[in-house]
Structures are given as C-alpha cells and as structure tokens.
Amino acid sequence: MNTPQTLLSIRNVGKHFGGLHVLQDVSFEVPAGGIYGLIGPNGAGKTTVFNLVTGLLAPSSGTIEFQGESLVGLPPHQITHRGIARTFQNIRIFKEMSLLENVMIGMHEHLKYGAGGIFFNSSACRAAEKRARERAFELLSWLGLEHKAAMLADNLSYGDQRKLEFARALATEPKLLLLDEPVAGMNPSEKTLLMEEIINIRNRGYGVFMIEHDMRFVMGLCDRIAVLNFGRIIAEGSPDEVRNNQEVIEAYLGREEEAA
Amino acid sequence: MLEQQLLNALTLGSVYALFALGFTLVFGVLAVINLSHGAIFMVGSYAALWLVSHLDAPLWLAMLGAMLLSGTLGLLVDVLILKPLRARNAPHLTPMIATIGVGIMLTSAAQGMFGAEVLRFPEETLPAGEFIVGGVHVRALEIAIVAIAFILMAVLFTALKRTQLGRALRAIAESPKAASLLGINVEGLFHVTSFVAAALGGIAGVLIGLDFNAITPQMGQPMLHKGLAVIILGGMGDIRGALIGGLFLGFAEVISKAYLSSQMGDAVAFGLLFLILLVRPSGLFGRVLERKA
Amino acid sequence: MEWFNDFWSTYSTLVFSVGVHALLALSIWLTLSCGLLSLANAAFMGIGAYVSALLTLQLGWSFPLVLLTGGIAPAVVALLIGAPVLRLSGVYLAMATLAFGEVVRITVLNLEITGGPEGLNGIPLETEGWHIAALLALTIYGLARLRRSKVGRAFEAIKEDEVAARLMGINVDRYKLLAFTLGSFIAGVAGALNAHFTFFISPREYGFEAAVDILTMAVLGGISSLIGPLLGSSIITLLPELLRSLHDYRSFVNGAVLVLVVLFLPKGLWDPRRFRKWFGKAKGAEA
Ligand SMILES: Nc1ncnc2c1ncn2[C@@H]1O[C@H](COP(=O)(O)OP(=O)(O)OP(=O)(O)O)[C@@H](O)[C@H]1O
Ligand SMILES: [Mg+2]
Numbered sequence: 077m078n079t080p081q082t083l084l085s086i087r088n089v090g091k092h093f094g095g096l097h098v099l100q101d102v103s104f105e106v107p108a109g110g111i112y113g114l115i116g117p118n119g120a121g122k123t124t125v126f127n128l129v130t131g132l133l134a135p136s137s138g139t140i141e142f143q144g145e146s147l148v149g150l151p152p153h154q155i156t157h158r159g160i161a162r163t164f165q166n167i168r169i170f171k172e173m174s175l176l177e178n179v180m181i182g183m184h185e186h187l188k189y190g191a192g193g194i195f196f197n198s199s200a201c202r203a204a205e206k207r208a209r210e211r212a213f214e215l216l217s218w219l220g221l222e223h224k225a226a227m228l229a230d231n232l233s234y235g236d237q238r239k240l241e242f243a244r245a246l247a248t249e250p251k252l253l254l255l256d257e258p259v260a261g262m263n264p265s266e267k268t269l270l271m272e273e274i275i276n277i278r279n280r281g282y283g284v285f286m287i288e289h290d291m292r293f294v295m296g297l298c299d300r301i302a303v304l305n306f307g308r309i310i311a312e313g314s315p316d317e318v319r320n321n322q323e324v325i326e327a328y329l330g331r332e333e334e335a336a
Numbered sequence: 337m338l339e340q341q342l343l344n345a346l347t348l349g350s351v352y353a354l355f356a357l358g359f360t361l362v363f364g365v366l367a368v369i370n371l372s373h374g375a376i377f378m379v380g381s382y383a384a385l386w387l388v389s390h391l392d393a394p395l396w397l398a399m400l401g402a403m404l405l406s407g408t409l410g411l412l413v414d415v416l417i418l419k420p421l422r423a424r425n426a427p428h429l430t431p432m433i434a435t436i437g438v439g440i441m442l443t444s445a446a447q448g449m450f451g452a453e454v455l456r457f458p459e460e461t462l463p464a465g466e467f468i469v470g471g472v473h474v475r476a477l478e479i480a481i482v483a484i485a486f487i488l489m490a491v492l493f494t495a496l497k498r499t500q501l502g503r504a505l506r507a508i509a510e511s512p513k514a515a516s517l518l519g520i521n522v523e524g525l526f527h528v529t530s531f532v533a534a535a536l537g538g539i540a541g542v543l544i545g546l547d548f549n550a551i552t553p554q555m556g557q558p559m560l561h562k563g564l565a566v567i568i569l570g571g572m573g574d575i576r577g578a579l580i581g582g583l584f585l586g587f588a589e590v591i592s593k594a595y596l597s598s599q600m601g602d603a604v605a606f607g608l609l610f611l612i613l614l615v616r617p618s619g620l621f622g623r624v625l626e627r628k629a
Numbered sequence: 630m631e632w633f634n635d636f637w638s639t640y641s642t643l644v645f646s647v648g649v650h651a652l653l654a655l656s657i658w659l660t661l662s663c664g665l666l667s668l669a670n671a672a673f674m675g676i677g678a679y680v681s682a683l684l685t686l687q688l689g690w691s692f693p694l695v696l697l698t699g700g701i702a703p704a705v706v707a708l709l710i711g712a713p714v715l716r717l718s719g720v721y722l723a724m725a726t727l728a729f730g731e732v733v734r735i736t737v738l739n740l741e742i743t744g745g746p747e748g749l750n751g752i753p754l755e756t757e758g759w760h761i762a763a764l765l766a767l768t769i770y771g772l773a774r775l776r777r778s779k780v781g782r783a784f785e786a787i788k789e790d791e792v793a794a795r796l797m798g799i800n801v802d803r804y805k806l807l808a809f810t811l812g813s814f815i816a817g818v819a820g821a822l823n824a825h826f827t828f829f830i831s832p833r834e835y836g837f838e839a840a841v842d843i844l845t846m847a848v849l850g851g852i853s854s855l856i857g858p859l860l861g862s863s864i865i866t867l868l869p870e871l872l873r874s875l876h877d878y879r880s881f882v883n884g885a886v887l888v889l890v891v892l893f894l895p896k897g898l899w900d901p902r903r904f905r906k907w908f909g910k911a912k913g914a915e916a
Binding site for chain 3: 130132157161162164180182183195205244
C-alpha cells in the first residue's frame with residue numbers, strides 16, 4: 077500500500093551480477109519520519125539495496141519509488157536532488173578539503189548562481205556563498221564540529237569523519253538520510269555518542285534509513301526493521317516482532333554458531 | 337603486388353606484436369602503462385648497432401647484447417622509479433607520467449651521443465641473400481626477423497603457460513594482494529617482468545632497425561604509439577591480444593599504405609585506436625584483465 | 630629606453646612564449662583539477678592555431694575575431710568528442726586523448742589547406758605583448774573566480790572521489806565536459822596567439838611532444854593552485870635558455886625534471902600545504 081505516509085517504497089526488487097543473485101524479490105516500505113533499520117548478516121545484500129536506491133546500480137527487476145515517483149533509471153545526482161542522501165560503509169569524505177568545504181559540496185545544487193555571477197562576483201553570488209557558509213557552520217555545529225571547520229578532513233579522527241559524513245549528507249537537504257553501518261568500527265562509548273546524533277537528526281525531522289550489523293544496537297534505535305538474509309527479506313516489522321521471529325533467530329543464531 | 341605486401345605486413349606485424357607483448361605484459365602484471373617502452377626499443381637498436389660497428393660483434397651477439405642492455409634499463413626503471421611509487425601508493429597515473437620522463441631522457445641522451453642523423457648497419461653485417469618464391473622476393477633478413485619474433489613469442493607463451501613463474505605472474509595479474517598472500521614474491525616478479533618486457537622491446541628495436549636499416553633517436557615514438565594501438569586493439573594486459581593486434585596492425589598499415597597514401601597508414605591506425613577506445617575499451621579481440629581493488 | 634629596446638628585440642619572443650605557455654599550462658590545469666589526465670591540449674592548441682591562421686590568411690578576418698574563433702573551434706571539437714571520451718577514465722582517457730592528438734596531427738599533415746608537412750608560412754605578426762598579457766590576466770582572473778565558486782569545489786570533489794561527488798548531487802559528467810571544453814578553448818586561444826607571432830606553424834609543433842611539454846609544466850608547478858602552472862610554464866620555457874650550453878641534452882633536462890618531480894615532489898613545486906608545514910616548523914623553532 078502506498079499510503080501518504082510512505083517515503084520510499086521498494087517492490088519486488090531483484091539484483092544479480094552475472095549469475096550471482098544478490099537480491100531476490102525484496103519489498104518493503106520506509107515510512108516518513110522515524111528511523112528504519114535494515115539488518116542482516118555479512119554479504120546479505122544490504123549495501124546493494126542502498127546502491128540501488130541511490131542510483132549507483134540499476135535493479136535487475138522490480139520498482140523503487142520515492143514519494144510516489146520512480147527512481148529507476150535516474151542518475152545518482154538527480155536522486156540526490158529528489159531528497160535522498162547517504163553515507164558510506166567505508167567513509168568517503170573529501171580528505172584534501174576542509175570540513176567547511178566538504179559540507180559545502182553537499183550544498184552544490186542549492187547554490188543558484190550562474191557563470192556571469194561567478195565571473196563578476198555578483199552580489200547574488202556573494203550572498204549565496206555567504207548563506208551557504210553559514211548553513212555549513214550550522215550543520216557542523218549540529219554535530220559539534222564547528223570549531224574544526226577550517227581543518228583538513230584528513231586530520232579528523234575516525235568518529236569525527238563519520239560525523240562529517242552526516243553533516244555533508246544533511247547539506248543536500250534530504251528528506252531521507254541513508255546511513256550505511258554508521259557505527260561500524262567504533263567502541264561502545266563512541267557508539268552511544270553517535271547513536272545520540274542519529275536520534276538528534278531524526279528529531280529534527282529527517283527520515284533515517286540505516287543499515288546496521290549489531291542487532292542490540294538497532295533494536296533500541298529503530299521504529300521498524302527489515303531483516304535481509306541471503307538477498308531475501310525474511311522479516312519486517314517492529315523491533316519486538318523481529319526479535320521474536322523464528323527465521324530471524326535462526327539466521328542470527330546460525331551465524332553465531334558458525335562464528336563460535 | 338599483393339603477395340609482396342602480405343610478406344611485408346607479416347614482417348612488420350610480427351615485430352609490432354613482439355614490441356606490444358612487452359608493453360602489455362607490464363600493464364598486465366604491474367598495472368602501469370610504461371611510456372618509456374618506445375625509447376627502450378630505440379636504445380636496443382642503437383646498442384646492437386654500436387656492438388656491431390664498434391666491437392665487430394656478430395649480429396646474433398649484438399642482438400643478445402641489445403636485449404641485455406634494454407632489459408637492464410627496464411629493470412632500472414622499475415627499481416628506481418616504479419618501486420618507490422608503488423611503495424608510497426601513488427595515484428595510478430603517476431607512474432605513467434614518470435615513464436614519459438624516462439622516455440624523453442633516453443631519446444635525448446641517444447641524440448646527444450649519436451646525433452640526430454639516420455644511422456645504418458654496415459652492409460656486410462646484414463644477412464644477405466634473396467630468393468624468389470612464387471614470384472615474391474623474399475629477403476633472408478625478413479625470414480630471420482619473422483623467425484626470431486615468433487620464436488621469442490613462442491618461448492614467452494610457453495613460459496607463461498607452463499612454468500611456475502608463469503602461473504605466479506598470472507596470479508599477480510589477477511590480484512597482487514592475493515598473490516602475495518599466497519607467498520608469491522610479488523616485487524621480485526615485478527622486476528623480472530620489467531626486465532623481460534624491456535628486453536623484448538629492445539630486440540624489437542634491433543629487428544626494426546635491420547628491416548628498415550635506419551636508426552634514429554626519434555624512432556621509438558611512432559613505435560610507442562603503434563604499440564598503444566596494438567594493446568588497446570588486443571585488450572590491455574592481454575598477451576594473446578597483443579599478438580593478434582600486432583599482426584592485425586601490420587596488415588592494416590601495409591595495406592592502407594599500399595592502397596591509400598603513405599601517411600594515411602598511420603591515420604588509419606590511430607583512427608581505429610580512437611574509435612575502439614570509444615566503442616569497446618576492453619579491446620576488439622581480448623578480454624581485459626580486470627583487477628579488483 | 631635604449632636598453633629596453635635591446636632587451637625586447639632579443640627576448641620578446643621568449644617573453645611571448647612564457648605567456649603562451651602559461652595559458653597552455655592553465656588549460657591543462659583545468660582538466661587536471663577535475664581529475665582528468667587529458668593529453669589532447671596540444672592538439673586543441675593546434676586546431677586553434679590552424680583555424681586562426683587560415684582565417685587570417687584566406688579570409689582576412691580581424692584579429693580579435695580570429696582569436697575568438699581560434700578558441701571556439703577546438704571547443705566545438707571538445708564538445709563533440711567529450712561525451713564519449715570522458716566516459717573513459719584514468720589510463721584509458723589518457724590513451725584516447727593521445728590517440729585523438731595523433732589523429733589531428735596526421736590529418737593536418739595530410740590536408741592541402743593546412744599546407745601538409747610544410748605547414749603555413751607568412752602568417753602576419755598580429756600578436757602584441759599586451760594581447761598576451763591581457764588574455765593571460767583575464768584567464769587567471771576567471772579561473773581564480775571559478776576556483777572559489779561552487780564549480781571549483783565541484784571539480785575538486787570530482788577529482789577526489791567521483792562517486793561521492795555524484796551522490797552529493799553533482800552532475801559529474803557535465804562538469805567534466807565543462808573542464809574539458811573550457812580547457813580546449815584556452816588552449817585554442819593560446820594556439821591562435823602563438824600562430825600570429827611565430828610567422829610560421831607546422832604539424833610538428835602540436836604532436837605528442839608538445840602534449841608532454843604542457844603536462845610537464847603543470848606537473849612541475851603543481852596543480853593545487855593557479856600559481857603552480859604559471860611557475861611551471863615559466864621554468865620550462867626559460868630553462869632551455871639558461872641551459873644553452875647543454876644544447877643536445879636540453880630535453881634531457883625536461884625528462885629528468887618530470888621524473889624527479891614525480892618521485893620527490895608529488896604535489897609539484899608550488900604546494901601550499903608543504904609551505905605551511907615549513908612555515909609552521911619555523912615558527913615552532915622560534916618559540
Ligand atoms: N558491484 C558488484 N559486483 C559484483 N558483486 C557484488 C557487487 N556489489 C556487491 N556484490 C556482491 O553482493 C553481495 C552482497 O554485497 P553487499 O555489499 O550488499 O552486502 P552487505 O550486506 O552490505 O554486507 P556487509 O555487511 O559485509 O557490508 C556480496 O556477495 C558481494 O560480493
Ligand atoms: Mg555493506
């Protein structure tokens with residue numbers, strides 16, 4: 077059902093690379109507002125879902141709609157313009173740029189001035205740049221990074237790099253923010269801090285759709301969760317429903333036994 | 337006359353293939369476009385000439401010497417330039433730019449040492465003899481060139497296919513990281529590859545020098561461009577592709593020179609190259625050795 | 630004034646060359662700043678030189694119009710080949726642009742209207758010092774403005790991480806095409822200026838070696854700011870004059886410069902970050 081409440085809807089999506097079927101008949105809907113979680117074991121196909129949504133990959137079958145409009149076939153930058161931003165599992169900030177510049181990259185589409193404005197340094201151009209800088213500072217301050225604005229991103233700690241990625245993604249003024257394992261590789265106290273940032277972002281009215289590995293972490297954070305295993309959705313619902321789902325328990329227990 | 341042209345094409349094509357083989361080997365194994373390969377080809381030519389005319393060496397010995405010298409140069413380029421770049425994980429275009437510099441240095445050095453004028457092998461050192469087969473004039477020299485080129489290529493193919501070394505090289509071409517995890521001495525094999533590739537380039541230089549009997553400091557550059565055309569035609573890093581591509585270019589060039597204009601031969605090569613890059617960057621015949629990051 | 634006239638009559642060509650080479654270095658800086666290694670700029674310069682010279686010689690167009698057309702002609706070519714060529718990346722792009730350069734050179738070599746291998750002779754000497762100075766200043770100003778705008782930031786982002794740039798909403802293909810085309814325009818204007826002070830042009834000047842020279846200027850100077858290419862082009866132009874005694878080995882030095890810079894100064898001579906480090910250290914030592 078495509079209720080007005082639905083932001084992103086993925087229907088019967090399949091993706092294969094040659095003979096490798098990475099996703100099969102994946103369907104779920106991310107509602108507006110709140111935090112939606114996508115979990116699953118290593119290699120389940122979670123990142124691939126993000127790559128399909130953001131247009132880096134094209135689905136082999138199925139439809140992906142955002143606010144009722146199909147995203148399939150759109151180039152990534154246009155999907156960003158529609159209001160979807162993302163972070164990456166292995167951080168991809170612009171290391172040779174300052175934090176401020178990183179965030180201003182995210183604002184690219186919202187800076188409305190042309191060649192003439194650039195060349196003659198028109199007042200409109202200057203004003204737009206000034207506004208963008210102020211907004212960038214504001215976004216950095218949301219994440220407590222404003223005092224590092226002039227620093228080179230390369231010199232940031234791992235945790236701060238994650239935060240910078242958040243700020244840069246928010247700079248595109250998204251309606252939905254996709255976070256790919258935002259707390260991977262962090263210690264528990266860092267995780268808690270970043271979790272608070274995610275809650276803050278949600279409270280500011282952004283929709284959040286996040287991939288996470290750590291079941292416990294996700295249970296406390298998300299309003300709804302989809303579970304992906306070997307490219308198929310095996311459960312979808314509230315944290316409680318998912319927690320008690322037999323298939324999910326098996327998928328995760330099975331994995332833990334393997335690991336043990 | 338067509339048969340005559342075909343013979344010319346075969347001679348030229350086999351040397352192109354030999355040259356391109358070294359070129360593509362380096363790309364396949366080291367993932368570097370070595371733009372000094374043309375200059376090394378030229379050095380091979382001068383080395384043989386020098387050995388023949390100054391030390392009165394017999395031609396076969398001069399060829400061996402040329403291979404040794406150009407191989408050593410290739411090895412030095414790898415050890416002194418490419419290795420430090422690998423060590424600091426330089427962006428992948430950096431080594432290519434460095435090898436452009438090496439090419440300029442070698443060309444300029446040759447010009448300083450031997451002058452810009454065309455040098456020739458002394459008449460008496462060239463294998464004499466010419467016979468007529470079915471109306472085609474066949475020079476003993478041409479037979480020798482084709483034979484040497486094909487023997488060397490056969491040796492290389494067998495080595496790559498059948499020996500431990502060849503298997504190791506193919507593993508590196510797939511993924512240097514995985515290869516080193518398997519206990520393969522990746523750096524050592526990079527050196528070996530650089531030596532062998534440059535030696536092949538050097539001998540190709542001798543053969544072209546003999547075929548046209550004209551050696552100049554600038555001779556490496558058109559060859560370099562043709563080598564590029566060949567390996568793009570055949571698929572970068574593809575050994576078999578280089579052989580087919582080299583022969584193909586030899587024929588395309590000779591035929592278009594014979595039936596169009598002499599300059600058009602080159603235009604055809606590059607026009608083809610340009611189009612193939614646009615339409616099918618993985619090459620006409622080959623598959624690319626794709627490398628996972 | 631006497632000494633100036635003496636100086637000018639001896640060195641004016643050299644000063645002109647420095648200016649033209651600076652334009653060329655800036656033209657490749659533009660593509661490099663977007664992460665594209667294009668070796669087509671010498672060919673674009675050649676197109677600009679030939680088109681402008683022919684317009685002057687055959688149609689007697691006025692010089693300003695000739696200069697403009699000298700820029701527009703290669704830009705149109707760049708626009709046409711840009712879409713397919715810029716799909717390639719890294720080594721493949723370098724090879725494709727190199728091949729394109731050869732196609733252009735060989736075409737010019739074989740056309741009748743371009744004078745074949747002999748080239749074009751007797752091009753009127755229209756370029757004056759202030760033309761070059763003014764156009765160079767304009768280019769520097771324009772590029773400096775560009776760098777500070779969203780466009781410059783987009784270039785930088787594309788250079789660092791194309792995928793991340795796309796996902797930040799940047800239309801990467803369009804900006805690459807912009808850098809490529811604008812670069813070809815500048816190279817074309819440089820070619821037109823050059824043609825109208827050297828009296829004579831031939832295909833030899835626009836081949837692979839010229840492409841490498843242009844690249845060397847940018848690599849030597851460094852591409853992290855506009856000063857790099859200006860510095861690099863000045864050095865590469867003046868070096869041969871300073872090394873006259875080395876006559877036969879002059880280009881050897883060029884090659885060695887390229888190798889040494891790549892090995893030891895990966896960001897080129899003008900590297901603000903390194904300066905800051907030095908400066909910071911000096912301050913630390915004082916304290
Ligand atoms: N571009 C691609 N080409 C080929 N195979 C791919 C590609 N992208 C992903 N895969 C494969 O698809 C499968 C799922 O990958 P994906 O990255 O989506 O998993 P994931 O759930 O995000 O795993 P992880 O928890 O490790 O991040 C893997 O087997 C991967 O090798
Ligand atoms: Mg993943």
